[in-house]
Structure formats: structure tokens, C-alpha cells
Amino acid sequence: xxxxxxxxxxxxxxxxxxxxxxxxxxxxxxxxxxxxxxxxxxxxxxxxxxxxxxxxxxxxxxxxxxxxxxxxxxxxxxxxxxxxxxxxxxxxxxxxxxxxxxxxxxxxxxxxxxxxxxxxxxxxxxxxxxxxxxxxxxxxxxxxxxxxxxxxxxxxxxxxxxxxxxxxxxxxxxxxxxxxxxxxxxxxxxxxxxxxxxxxxxxxxxxxxxxxxxxxxxxxxxxxxxxxxxxxxxxxxxxxxxxxxxxxxxxxxxxxxxxxxxxxxxxxxxxxxxxxxxxxxxxxxxxxxxxxxxxxxxxxxxxxxxxxxxxxxxxxxx
Ligand SMILES: [Mn+2]
Numbered sequence: 432x433x434x435x436x437x438x439x440x441x442x443x444x445x446x447x448x449x450x451x452x453x454x455x456x457x458x459x460x461x462x463x464x465x466x467x468x469x470x471x472x473x474x475x476x477x478x479x480x481x482x483x484x485x486x487x488x489x490x491x492x493x494x495x496x497x498x499x500x501x502x503x504x505x506x507x508x509x510x511x512x513x514x515x516x517x518x519x520x521x522x523x524x525x526x527x528x529x530x531x532x533x534x535x536x537x538x539x540x541x542x543x544x545x546x547x548x549x550x551x552x553x554x555x556x557x558x559x560x561x562x563x564x565x566x567x568x569x570x571x572x573x574x575x576x577x578x579x580x581x582x583x584x585x586x587x588x589x590x591x592x593x594x595x596x597x598x599x600x601x602x603x604x605x606x607x608x609x610x611x612x613x614x615x616x617x618x619x620x621x622x623x624x625x626x627x628x629x630x631x632x633x634x635x636x637x638x639x640x641x642x643x644x645x646x647x648x649x650x651x652x653x654x655x656x657x658x659x660x661x662x663x664x665x666x667x668x669x670x671x672x673x674x675x676x677x678x679x680x681x682x683x684x685x686x687x688x689x690x691x692x693x694x695x696x697x698x699x700x701x702x703x704x705x706x707x708x709x710x711x712x713x714x715x716x717x718x719x720x721x722x723x724x725x726x727x728x729x730x731x732x733x734x735x736x737x738x739x740x741x742x743x744x745x746x747x748x749x
Contacts, residue, residue, distance in 0.1 A: 443509055445509055449478070537551045581615070637672070679704070686749065691741070710723065
């Protein structure tokens with residue numbers, strides 16, 4: 432399968448690398464590493480509009496500034512590669528058309544819930560990140576990992592392991608990280624770029640959301656809600672809510688934490704984290720997916736009704 436992926440890349444005329452909605456460090460780092468490897472015939476698609484929700488934090492990655500967005504995407508690709516995309520419904524609108532028209536579709540991922548929605552699927556459920564999956568693909572097929580690729584893969588692994596805190600981290604993860612650093616990756620510089628360049632809007636929005644947090648079941652459940660008007664009030668963008676559910680989970684008795692966010696389509700996006708509980712079974716009830724301790728879903732109900740449904744479901748699993 433790994434060999435086949437490189438054959439397909441070779442045979443392709445024009446490749447679109449699709450990142451998931453609300454792009455994070457893993458999907459972006461993976462996309463940039465792949466783009467760096469493939470070169471000119473590959474374009475990255477960020478599933479955002481350029482003036483809205485373009486991910487500022489990761490602008491330091493190569494190729495992000497020239498990535499395609501919904502504003503300038505054309506249906507000219509014969510091959511599509513999805514990276515870190517857990518399910519087909521994380522490919523939306525214009526991108527879905529391109530995916531459906533493509534001659535070849537490839538899905539490279541590490542989400543256990545990934546059912547293999549493409550023609551060719553390479554899913555290593557349980558690995559720390561799609562960056563780690565990609566590293567192994569390159570290594571297995573004896574492809575040279577340049578410093579540029581190494582930097583991107585490092586961003587993937589660093590961010591998707593919560594700075595090497597999650598249980599998906601293995602000895603092998605550190606071996607990979609070690610080899611990336613030996614190639615010249617500057618880990619301190621990347622950590623600073625990923626975590627210490629926060630925008631004021633992000634910190635202020637998160638402070639507001641944390642101060643409004645609610646607790647249930649003897650503080651085993653913590654949650655907060657974000658309305659569109661809150662986003663407007665702070666001038667915040669989608670990426671500015673990143674880390675909020677982790678902050679709630681970090682409170683001592685909290686077992687499950689979640690954030691409910693109103694979207695401009697009028698539905699509610701749920702971002703959930705746990706310490707021990709496998710929450711994939713909770714979000715699956717709402718058509719969502721993810722990892723056992725970090726998962727999400729979208730509920731097509733108003734805020735109050737969505738909150739009630741999700742609380743009911745969580746209480747069944749505590
Ligand atoms: Mn990931």
C-alpha cells in the first residue's frame with residue numbers, strides 16, 4: 432500500500448492535498464510535508480475562506496500562505512490526497528465536488544474511527560498523529576526526508592500529542608522525533624511559534640469562556656458554550672477556541688470536558704476531551720468521531736437542546 436501511494440503520486444497530473452475543516456497543526460503539518468515532497472504539481476486546500484478563519488498560528492509553515500482556499504479553488508485535480516481527515520463529512524462544499532470528480536482519491540490518517548472513505552486508504556489508527564503515519568510511509572519507501580519536511584512533520588507530532596503528553600506517544604514516536612531533530616529541526620523555535628504567539632483575541636475569548644464554565648456530576652463534567660456573538664465580541668476566529676476543552680479537562684476532578692460552539696450554519700459544534708473515558712462512543716451517537724480521549728461532533732439543534740442531548744449521553748458513560 433505504501434508503495435502504491437508513491438506510484439499514484441507519480442502518475443498524477445495535478446494533486447490536491449485536502450486538510451480537514453478547522454485545520455490544526457497535524458493536518459497542516461502533514462499537508463505541508465507532503466507538498467514539500469511532491470513539489471509543484473501539488474496544491475494544498477485549506478477548507479476555509481481566505482479572509483475568514485485562515486489559520487494564523489500556522490502561517491510559519493511552508494506553503495500555507497499560497498494554499499488554496501474556498502475562494503480560489505478550481506476543479507482541475509485528477510488526484511486528491513486527504514490528510515488527517517477522519518471522515519468524508521469533514522470534506523465540505525466545493526472540496527467535496529473535487530473529491531467526487533477525482534480519478535484517484537487517497538486517505539492518509541490516524542483516526543481509529545476512519546472508515547476508509549477514499550479509493551486508497553492508509554489509516555494507522557492509534558498512532559500519535561498523521562505526521563507520524565507519513566513519516567513511516569516515507570521511511571518504509573526509502574524516501575529522503577528533507578529538513579523542510581522534517582520541520583512540518585515535527586509540527587504535526589508536537590501539536591497532536593499535546594506536546595508529547597498523550598498516551599498515543601510511544602517509544603517509536605520519540606525515535607521519530609529524535610531522527611527529525613537530528614535532521615536539524617529546532618524544537619524550541621517550533622514550540623515557541625506554535626504556543627507563544629497567541630493572539631489577544633484568543634486569550635481573551637478563552638478567559639471569558641472559562642469564567643462561564645459550568646460543572647455537573649460532582650465536577651466530573653465541565654463545559655462551556657461559545658455563541659457567535661461571543662466570537663464577534665472578541666473578534667475571534669475559529670482557531671482561537673483551540674485548547675479550550677483541554678483547559679477544562681485539566682481541572683482536577685474533571686473526567687469529561689466539552690465546548691459547544693455555535694456555527695454560522697446555525698448548528699452546534701462539540702469538541703470533547705476526557706481523561707480516561709473512551710468518548711468516541713458518545714460522539715458517534717451524534718455522527719461524530721475522533722480519538723478515545725479527543726473527539727467531536729456536530730449537532731443540528733439550537734444551543735440549549737444540543738447541550739441537553741450531549742449531557743444526557745455523557746451521563747450514560749460516566
Ligand atoms: Mn491528527
